[in-house]
Amino acid sequence: MASSFLSFSLLFITVYTADGFMEYVEFRCEFNSTELKDIRLIYSHYYNKLEYIRFDSVVDRFVGYTEYGVKNAERWNNDPSELTRRRGDRERACHNNVGVWYNNVLSKSVKPYVVLHSVASSSGNHPSMLVCSVYDFYPKQIRVTWLRDGQEVSSDVTSTDEMADADWYYQIHSHLEYTPRSGEKISCMVEHASLQEPLVTDWDPSLPESERNKIAIGASGLILGLILSLAGFIYYKRKSQGRILVPSN
Structure with a gap:
């Protein structure tokens, strides 16, 4: 069987106001083994559900998606301490947690x-x-x-x-x-x-139980109907035989 692929996210809400504006940060870890080299970190900033900047460990730098995001990406890419911090997040946020996922998810199997x-x-x-x-x-x-x-x-x-x-x-x-x-x-x-x-x-070509039940119910209904019809006919014949005919003048 091929190796499995999983991802998990860590969400941090940073700002929330009564007017409905929300900014939050998301760490997403994608991996197909517990080795650090097979783990990808995606660190994103969102504002009102719109992602405006991202650090991707594969790209190894920040990328901006809005005017504000592009400005911040340029500033953070020129800050060695910020890049070092995000590179370290791959081990802190991802590598230290993927073992739990492997033990509880990827190593399990369920019979069909x-x-x-x-x-x-x-x-x-x-x-x-x-x-x-x-x-x-x-x-x-x-x-x-x-x-x-x-x-x-x-x-x-x-x-x-x-x-x-x-x-x-x-x-x-x-x-x-x-x-x-x-x-x-x-x-x-x-x-x-x-x-x-x-x-x-x-494959068993015989009728399944549900079909057999339908046939049994139908046959029972037919037999019951015949019995009722026969009982009615016998009752009618007996009443006819016991009836006294009075000649008219």
Whole structure:
């Protein structure tokens, strides 16, 4: 699996007035390892949500984005003590904290769960389509493949990208268009860092429980209706047989 990439920010509000004007400073640390050389510091000043000056450790100097920011960038870039202070922030604000993130986030993994179901195919050449939906896994890197009688299927397969759920977890969906054959075995195989061995889910062509419940409810309703109809018919016949006909004059 490829190394992961993270960033975190430290926010410091410096000025806030009743009129709604706000200036604040943000430290942003971007990293893909705990080594200092792999850490990038972005130190920014904002006024009313507008970034007007930034120190980027990759550029190693201040850059201004407004007239006021350009003036301050020129002044601070000519101040060796200010540049030294910001270069040191990369170690103080970033390097001293990335270990916590690695231990609590990047070293963790969450096992996925798989839902295998069928949908109507959009192609006339394949009467059936299976969807292998993989949910709630971390980290992002994952491999989803289809097996047909134990052999990997490479054709008629389409997959989405890994989609973020905005809660650190991801999901992915793989589609297989196929023509059913008698006795064949179709499976979805998932490989992920959280799994000691591939997770293989076999396709069961029998109706899912929800569909079986619908059929059972419908059949029960039909039987109940027949029973009520029969009871009504018997009651009607008995009433008809017990009725006394009085001849008219």
